[in-house]
Amino acid sequence: MEQPKNNFQTYKYPGKGAVEFAKELVDGMSREEAASIIKKINEGAYIDRSDRRVKRCSHCGYFYRDKTKPNNSRTCCKECKIDLDTFNRKKKKADQELLNPTKKxxxxxxxxxxxxxxxxxxxxxxxxxxxxxxxxxxxxxxxxxxxxxxxxxxxxxxxxxxxx
Structure with missing residues (x-):
């Protein structure tokens, strides 16, 4: 089982790419069947390891299918990318504040x-x-x-x- 890359213990809503990927796998199933399969998908089951396009989103932590031509995306959708960039920018600013605690x-x-x-x-x-x-x-x-x-x-x- 692959663990999510983010260190947050709080729940995050899946991005659009993750929802589309889950829809592909549970298309035509009842709600109860789909819920159990989606839970197993998030744990890493039902995922073809040979498929290089299936990745885990760096922001929300859900699996998605990379649709970019060079296969180099890190997030499942634009919203996750914006949130991840915002988080990284705030983290970088906080680190700088820790290194320089008082301004002249x-x-x-x-x-x-x-x-x-x-x-x-x-x-x-x-x-x-x-x-x-x-x-x-x-x-x-x-x-x-x-x-x-x-x-x-x-x-x-x-x-x-x-x-x-």
């Missing part, structure tokens, strides 16, 4: 408390300038000159003198 941003600035604070003055000076960049004195003079010029012209649009 959390060490620099404690933002989640009622009164947030910087861990030390060096970090504050190192990072706060990006968010609170001071203007040089000549830049302030240029901005005030542009503002004055805009007001002299009458705002953002020139006023037409033809209406007077």
């Amino acid at each position: 941003a959390e060490l620099r600035y404690v933002w989640w408390l009622e009164y947030p604070y910087w861990v030390n003055e060096k970090e504050m000076l190192k990072w706060s300038w990006k968010y609170e960049a001071p203007y040089p004195t000549d830049a302030i003079a240029i901005m005030t000159a542009k503002k004055q010029e805009k007001e002299d012209l009458g705002g953002s649009r020139k006023k037409s003198t033809e209406n007077y």
Whole structure:
């Protein structure tokens, strides 16, 4: 008997490919006969070992017939593939979180408390300038000159003198 490849003890619904495969084997049987045969199919009985296209789905764990031309699918249907990829992506992210448990941003600035604070003055000076960049004195003079010029012209649009 071949055991499912996934390590989950919870029940998973079979994918479309697994359902189609089981339908092929129990076509025309009564419900009671079909139920006992499907149970044996999931245990590995009634499966031709010489048929290379019969595989066990990597996600749901049920047997299915691979219909791809190169015979290289790992899942029975598109839904199982999406769920497996999502699971693998979440697993990879969790592993990365375990390897890097604290991020540097959390060490620099404690933002989640009622009164947030910087861990030390060096970090504050190192990072706060990006968010609170001071203007040089000549830049302030240029901005005030542009503002004055805009007001002299009458705002953002020139006023037409033809209406007077």
